[in-house]
Amino acid sequence: MNDKLYHECYRHVCQARSLLENLQAWGFDTVTPVLKKSDVGSVVDEKIVPAPDVVKTLDELKDEVERCQRCSLARSRSKTVFARGNPRADLVFVGEAPGFEEDRQGLPFVGEAGGLLDRILFAMGLSEKDVYICNLIKCRPPANRNPAADELAACRPYLECQLSLLEPRVIVTLGRFAAQLLLAVQTPVSHLRGNWYQYQGVAVLPTFHPAFLLRSPAAKKLVWEDMKKVKQRLISEGCKLN
Numbered sequence: 001m002n003d004k005l006y007h008e009c010y011r012h013v014c015q016a017r018s019l020l021e022n023l024q025a026w027g028f029d030t031v032t033p034v035l036k037k038s039d040v041g042s043v044v045d046e047k048i049v050p051a052p053d054v055v056k057t058l059d060e061l062k063d064e065v066e067r068c069q070r071c072s073l074a075r076s077r078s079k080t081v082f083a084r085g086n087p088r089a090d091l092v093f094v095g096e097a098p099g100f101e102e103d104r105q106g107l108p109f110v111g112e113a114g115g116l117l118d119r120i121l122f123a124m125g126l127s128e129k130d131v132y133i134c135n136l137i138k139c140r141p142p143a144n145r146n147p148a149a150d151e152l153a154a155c156r157p158y159l160e161c162q163l164s165l166l167e168p169r170v171i172v173t174l175g176r177f178a179a180q181l182l183l184a185v186q187t188p189v190s191h192l193r194g195n196w197y198q199y200q201g202v203a204v205l206p207t208f209h210p211a212f213l214l215r216s217p218a219a220k221k222l223v224w225e226d227m228k229k230v231k232q233r234l235i236s237e238g239c240k241l242n
Contacts, residue, residue, distance in 0.1 A: 003093045009031065011229055012149070014041060014073050015035070020181070023134075029099075049152055053183075055161060055165075056084075056114050057165070058087055058162070058166070061082075061158065061161055061165065061183045062082045062083075064167070065080050065082055065138050065158055066079065066082075066160075068080065068138070068139075068154075068158075070155075071139075071148075071150055071151045071154040071155075072151075072152055073137070073139035073140070075138060076139075076140070076142055077139040077140055077233055078103045078106075078208035079150075079151070080106065080138050080139055080141070081098040081102045081103065081106055081107060081108050081138055082106075082108075082134065082138060082141070083108060083132060083134040083162070084107045084108055084110075084128065084132075084133050085129075085131045085132040085217060086131065087126070087132055087133055089129075089130055089131050089132045089167075089168070089240075089241060090168055090170060090234060090239035090241075091130065091132070091168065091169070091170050091171075091172070091230070091234060091239070092132045092134070092163065092166055092168040092171050092172070093117070093124075093132070093133045093172045093173075093174060094135065094163075094172070094173050094174065094178040094182070094217070095108060095109060095133070095135055095136070095174045095175060095178060096135060096175045096176070096177045096178055097114070097136065097137035097139075097140060097141055097144075097147050097177075098135060098136065098137070098138075098139065098140040098211060099111050099140060099144050099211075100140070101114075102117050102135075102140065102142070103139075103140035108133050108134055108135050109133055109210070113209070113210035113211040113213075113214060114216060116208070116210040116213060116214060117133070117156075117174075117210045120210070120224075120227060122225065123227075124226065124227050124230075124231050125231070125241075126241065128242070130241050132166060134159070135178075136155060136156070136177055136181060137145065137151060137177075138155055138158060139151075139155075142146075143145075146177070147177060152177065152181065156181060158179060159181075163199075163200070163202070164200075165174060168202055169202065169203065169206075169234070169237055169239050170202070170203050170204075170233055170234060170239070171199060171202055171203070171204045172205050172206075172207060172226075172230055173207070173211030174188060174191060174207060174208070174209045175211075176188070176189045177210065179204075181205065182199045182204060183197050183199065183206070189206055189207075190208075191194060191206065192206040193205075193207045193225050193226060194206075194207070194222065194225060195231050196229075196233075203233060205229060205233075206221050207223050207226040207227070208222065
């Protein structure tokens with residue numbers, strides 16, 4: 001089976017599983033997935049790129065990311081960008097890829113878009129102690145271009161391992177790439193945002209990326225409505241907030 005067919009089969013299986021999970025979330029208790037993502041992902045991932053070595057802690061995973069040479073971004077990066085925030089937090093934000101300042105400091109969301117994200121958290125009554133912030137792509141794409149398909153394939157196992165170790169209660173995806181990858185859909189983020197979905201049994205709410213809000217300030221109102229839903233979900237589920 002060639003790579004194109006592998007990709008196509010995996011995409012359809014993931015879309016089917018995502019639909020089943022969402023049906024369950026909407027109250028269809030008799031619907032159960034007959035395939036787990038890991039059942040097909042382990043085979044397809046090995047075809048695309050070897051999965052990360054078995055790791056038991058986030059520190060071990062971070063060390064592996066820092067050694068990563070899986071795609072061409074390893075040659076142009078200044079630093080890998082793993083995460084910031086509280087690894088014990090119930091709320092995880094997943095962005096897309098590092099920018100110039102993130103590449104320089106080795107931390108996600110520390111540039112202008114990161115400043116806006118921090119202000120959003122402050123308005124929610126939260127701080128960095130209440131959240132964990134990471135990106136799908138761990139190295140900066142040159143000139144802040146969109147991630148390429150091989151870069152997404154190379155970094156996806158790292159993100160999946162990261163989320164598995166974190167065990168969050170709520171995930172907020174920022175922008176198109178993180179939402180589409182975790183939900184295994186091609187739906188525009190403008191249609192996904194503000195609605196609840198599931199990833200591996202975890203509640204997921206997609207919203208716009210802070211960088212988009214800097215270009216389109218009118219969308220801030222929509223993101224604020226999304227964040228109010230997130231805060232209410234955290235409270236209703238009894239999640240810990242500092």
